[in-house]
Amino acid sequence: MTNTTTASAPDDSGVDPDFYLDLPDARIVATEALLEAGENIADTIDARAMSCIYGDAGLGxxxxxxxxxxxxxxxxxxxxxxxxxxTPRDIRMELFDVLHLEGKPPAHPSEFDRLLKRALARRPYILVCDEAQQFSRECFEFVRHLYDTGKGKSRPAVLFVGGEECYKTLYNEPALASRIYIWQEFTPMEPAEVAKNIPLFHPIWANASPELIDFIDQEAGGGTFRMWSKITHHVLEGMKRRGLSEVDETLARWAIRRSRPARPVRRDDDR
Incomplete structure (x- = not known):
């Protein structure tokens, strides 16, 4: 679980992951959630199925x-x-582009759908619907329609990736929920996971004390890699400005102040 792989430069072998803020020297950490996602995605592709990966923003x-x-x-x-x-029309147009189909997009939805179905059946595609919390029920149904018309290995594997709203829409529609092969929820890292994973995430945390890492996580990190990326970015800038070679609590507190609001923002009805 503690092995890491250094992120490589993008190439033609697949979709390359990006670290938040393009954080230099950050490493991919083989967390339990990442390993589980890898297994679930591989199984979804092998089964030519539909699966859903969901959770709050910033969890990876x-x-x-x-x-x-x-x-x-x-x-x-x-x-x-x-x-x-x-809208379904937006999805049709985007698929037309990513499939590199020639000519003009058909004007009528039924004709457009027939064209997309034929194109999707030609190769073992993996359709990744990211930020799927933006999808309406109608959009999910449209993707299901494209999926259901495939047969065996000719149907695309589908991954819905999104926030809680994605999960709720799929779960509350029996026709959709019954077709989800694997559900995986991403949650914040527990304190023990933070203590294990953050020193592997970036070199500046490799020699930091467990107490300092726990303090930062409790104050701002929240067990999420996005917040830790933001804090790490500020720490690196602070070290450069101050000529420091390691993180101390003073620098950590400065980075935390920059990384999150100092106090809750008041709602209009509280003013």
């Missing part, structure tokens, strides 16, 4: 999925990611 869901898909040929991974609520 997308990072873990991309790390697990690193060994899959890049042209088989169809990544769909929308920052705002998409």
């Amino acid at each position: 869901k997308t990072f873990s999925v991309r790390a697990a898909l690193k060994e899959v040929a890049a042209d088989l991974v169809l990544l769909l990611q929308f920052r705002s609520r998409p």
Whole structure:
């Protein structure tokens, strides 16, 4: 569980994971969640099934999925990611682009869907729906429709990756929930996991005291790699400015103040 692999430069073998803020010298840590995600994704691909990986923001869901898909040929991974609520039409257009289909997109939905089904059946694609909390029930149903028309190895494997809303929408629709092969929830690391994993995550924490790591996690880290990436980025900047070679509590407190609000933001009805 404690083995690490240094993140490599992007290549053509698959989708390369990115560290938050492009944190220099950060390492991929083989956490239990990452290893479990790798197994679940491999099983989903082998079964040509639909699975759901969900959890709060900053827990490493997308990072873990991309790390697990690193060994899959890049042209088989169809990544769909929308920052705002998409419609089925948006999904159709995005698939048209990522499948590199020629000509103009069909004007009628039924004709468009037939074109996509034929294209998806040609190769063993993996359809990754990232930020799937943005998907409406209609969008999930559309992806299910594309999936259900495939047969055996000709159907795409589908990974829904998103926040709690993704889970709730899928779970509360029996026709959708019954088709989810594997559910995996990402949760914050427990204190023991933080103590084990953070020294492996970045060289500056390798010799830090367990007490300091626990203090930082309790104050701001919250067991999430995104927050730890942010704190580490600030610590590196502080070390450079101060000419320090290691982290001390004063520097840690400075990084924590920069990494999170000093106090809860008041709501309008509290003012």
